[in-house]
Amino acid sequence: MSFKLLGMLVGCSVLQPSAVAQDITVKLNGGLEATVLQIGRTRDHRNVTLSLRISNKGSSTAYLILVDNPMATDNTGGIFKDPVVSGITYCHYGVWAASYCIGIPEKHDWTVPIQSFTEIDPNPDPNAGITVNFRLTGQGDGTVASFSAHLYVRFVSDTLKDAAVPEAAKYKEFRMMTLSFPPMHVKDAQ
Numbered sequence: 001m002s003f004k005l006l007g008m009l010v011g012c013s014v015l016q017p018s019a020v021a022q023d024i025t026v027k028l029n030g031g032l033e034a035t036v037l038q039i040g041r042t043r044d045h046r047n048v049t050l051s052l053r054i055s056n057k058g059s060s061t062a063y064l065i066l067v068d069n070p071m072a073t074d075n076t077g078g079i080f081k082d083p084v085v086s087g088i089t090y091c092h093y094g095v096w097a098a099s100y101c102i103g104i105p106e107k108h109d110w111t112v113p114i115q116s117f118t119e120i121d122p123n124p125d126p127n128a129g130i131t132v133n134f135r136l137t138g139q140g141d142g143t144v145a146s147f148s149a150h151l152y153v154r155f156v157s158d159t160l161k162d163a164a165v166p167e168a169a170k171y172k173e174f175r176m177m178t179l180s181f182p183p184m185h186v187k188d189a190q
Contacts, residue, residue, distance in 0.1 A: 024184060029177055030155045031058020031122070036181060037131070039145070043189045048072045048080045048136045050147055054088070055129030056120040060155040063117040065174075066090045067101050070134055070149035075183065078140015087132040089118045102152050103171035114167055117154075144183040151177050 025035040037051040050072065056062050066088050072080040083090075091101035091112050103111040120130060134147075152174040156162045162170075 024181055026179070026181060028151075028153075028179065029175075030056075030060060030062060030153065032056055032062055032120075032153070032177075033129075034179055034181075036147075036184060039147075039184055039186055041145075041186050041188050045078075045141055045188070046137060046139055048134075048138070048140075048145060048186065050134045050136070051131060052134075053127075053129045053131050054120065055126075056122050057124055058155070059122055060157045061122065061159055062120045063114075063154040063156065063174075064088060064120065065101060065112060065117050065152050066132075066149055067152055067176075068092065068150045070136065070147070072136050072138075072145045072147045074140040074142025074145040074186065076140055076142040078138055078142055078145075080136035080138035080140065080145070082137045084135040085132070087130055089116055102174045103168070104174065107168055107171055111171070114170055143186060145186045146181060146183045148178060148180040151179050153177055 023035065025033055027033055033055050035053045035055070037053055039048065039050045041048050054064070066085060067090075069081050069092065070083045070085065074080075083092075089112065093100040099105070100108065100110060101112050118130065123129070134149075153176075154170065154174045
């Protein structure tokens, strides 16, 4: 059985020239922070692109995987999903995401290998972290959109000791958190 795993090599076009810099930051568990760098929409209103930075201001190394279907909704009821994702390990399996992507309640042959999860070391530098890009497809004419996604995260305070932890135990330490941004102004491409 295969799964859809998109990671660092997947291309994702971000609307650079007309996208709006948002500078909205949400604080997540364990010192993780996510900041919207830009959001834009194509002229035909069928694609929304979002670029954000996930940084680790905490004291533990974070291992991340994005699961399920990231989604944006606008203020007219428009829904944007069917993502193309780059910059983070991504696994899409809908309601089966926990089982297929992170081996909960048990690891399977198709579970994403633990070495493939995105690792973010602690770093207080405001520009440190990873950049994650999304292209979401749908239709909507709203002027503002909100965004949400599900992340599974595992925090490790001592990576040397963690090397001795059995792989099955590592999978059981992942916890889900919701990455959610409030409504943001969406600028159409020129």
